[in-house]
Amino acid sequence: MHIPRILLREPLATGKILVLDEQPAHHVRRVLRLRLGAALRVFDGQGSEHEAILHKIDRTQVMIEIGATIASIAEPPHAITLAQGIPRGDRMDFTLQKAVELGISTIQPMWMQRSRKKLDETQMQKRTRHWQGVLISACEQSGRATLPELLAPADYHRWLGSDRVDGLHIMLHPDGEYTLPELERPRGRIVLLVGPEGGISSEETTLATQSGFFSVRLGPRILRTETAAMAALAGMQALWGDYRTSG
Numbered sequence: 668m669h670i671p672r673i674l675l676r677e678p679l680a681t682g683k684i685l686v687l688d689e690q691p692a693h694h695v696r697r698v699l700r701l702r703l704g705a706a707l708r709v710f711d712g713q714g715s716e717h718e719a720i721l722h723k724i725d726r727t728q729v730m731i732e733i734g735a736t737i738a739s740i741a742e743p744p745h746a747i748t749l750a751q752g753i754p755r756g757d758r759m760d761f762t763l764q765k766a767v768e769l770g771i772s773t774i775q776p777m778w779m780q781r782s783r784k785k786l787d788e789t790q791m792q793k794r795t796r797h798w799q800g801v802l803i804s805a806c807e808q809s810g811r812a813t814l815p816e817l818l819a820p821a822d823y824h825r826w827l828g829s830d831r832v833d834g835l836h837i838m839l840h841p842d843g844e845y846t847l848p849e850l851e852r853p854r855g856r857i858v859l860l861v862g863p864e865g866g867i868s869s870e871e872t873t874l875a876t877q878s879g880f881f882s883v884r885l886g887p888r889i890l891r892t893e894t895a896a897m898a899a900l901a902g903m904q905a906l907w908g909d910y911r912t913s914g
Contacts, residue, residue, distance in 0.1 A: 671699050672708045672716075672807045674814065679709060679717050683733045692729035695721070707731070712806070712814035714739055739812035743770040743908045746856045747900065752779040752863035753820065754892050760801050762893045767805035767815055769900040770908060774802070776820040781865040791820060823871060827878050834858060836880040839895050840872060843884035847902045850881060857903060861896045 673691050687695065695701050701721050709731065710716040718734035749766050753759060753776050763774060776798070778785055786794060799817055806814050834856035837847075860867070860880060867875070876882060885898050904910040 670706050670708055671701070672710060672810070674712055674803050674807060675709045676712060679711050679715055679733055681717065681733055681735055684722055685731055685733065687729040687731065695729050696724060708737060709733065710739065710806075710812040712812070714742075714813045716812040740810050741909070742772070742811075742813055743904065745853050745903075745907055746772040747903065748773040748775055748856060748858045749896060749900070750775040750777055750826070750858060750860045751896060752777050752823070752861060752867070752892065753782045754863040755783040758864075758891075758893045759798065762896050763798055763801045764805045765893075765897045766900060767802055767811065768809045769897065770904060771815050771900065772813075773816045773818065774798075775818045775826065777823050777826055778820060779823045779863055779871060780868040782863045795820070824874070827874055836860070836875075836878070837883050837899070838867065838872070838875045838880040839885060839899055840867060840882045841884055841889055843882040845881050845883050847883060847885075847899070847906055850883070852907055859896070859899055859903075861892060861899070863892055866892075 673694060675685065675687070675691060677685070695707075701707065701724070703721055703724055705721045707719050707721065708716060709719045716737040716739040718737060719731045720734060721729070722732040723730035747770065749762075749771050751759070751762055751774065754762070759776070766774065795817070802815055802817055806812075835850065835853035836858045837850070838860040839862070860875060862871070872882070883899070885895060885902070890898060901910075
């Protein structure tokens with residue numbers, strides 16, 4: 668029997684009774700259509716997950732009782748940051764959703780030369796809230812109890828020139844010098860750089876290489892931006908991640 672999972676951004680403790688905020692209450696009442704006494708699971712986005720029971724539900728209030736702690740799914744051994752050039756349309760939604768399922772830890776949206784037209788502040792705030800909702804839904808679906816961090820959209824040149832964490836830095840490029848198996852096993856965080864539609868420009872490629880990124884190709888075919896990110900993440904998990912240990 669499928670037990671629904673919901674994110675609650677507050678401390679969870681066995682025996683505690685919580686009144687749900689508007690958004691999770693709407694999800695329980697209108698989307699999941701749960702009845703009094705229904706079982707569910709709740710997680711805090713920081714790795715903690717509990718059983719729960721629907722304690723009260725009416726038009727004005729939804730309350731749950733927190734139950735026992737559940738052993739949550741372990742996070743991948745290497746934290747992965749996806750630095751994604753912002754694409755057009757709903758491609759970013761797909762990328763975020765699948766990246767969560769494949770174990771990403773941080774998302775860095777970026778404005779690059781071939782990105783869609785920049786949005787104004789109000790539009791960007793709305794879009795960022797939407798992206799955050801995509802991440803939450805993907806966590807609820809995939810069984811992860813740790814919510815990946817969504818960073819504020821950044822200008823590519825400023826981001827590239829900022830101080831970044833040590834680790835393995837990979838730039839996807841159809842004419843890349845390396846393949847994933849040719850790279851040394853990472854010892855720390857992995858940063859994966861993926862361009863928007865049309866890929867990373869020549870100038871951006873040169874700057875990334877000068878900044879220590881390995882130019883990596885994913886086979887002989889040209890992949891769409893959303894396909895490239897997913898293929899690379901799956902490859903990393905197979906080579907260095909939890910595909911080797913899961914199950």
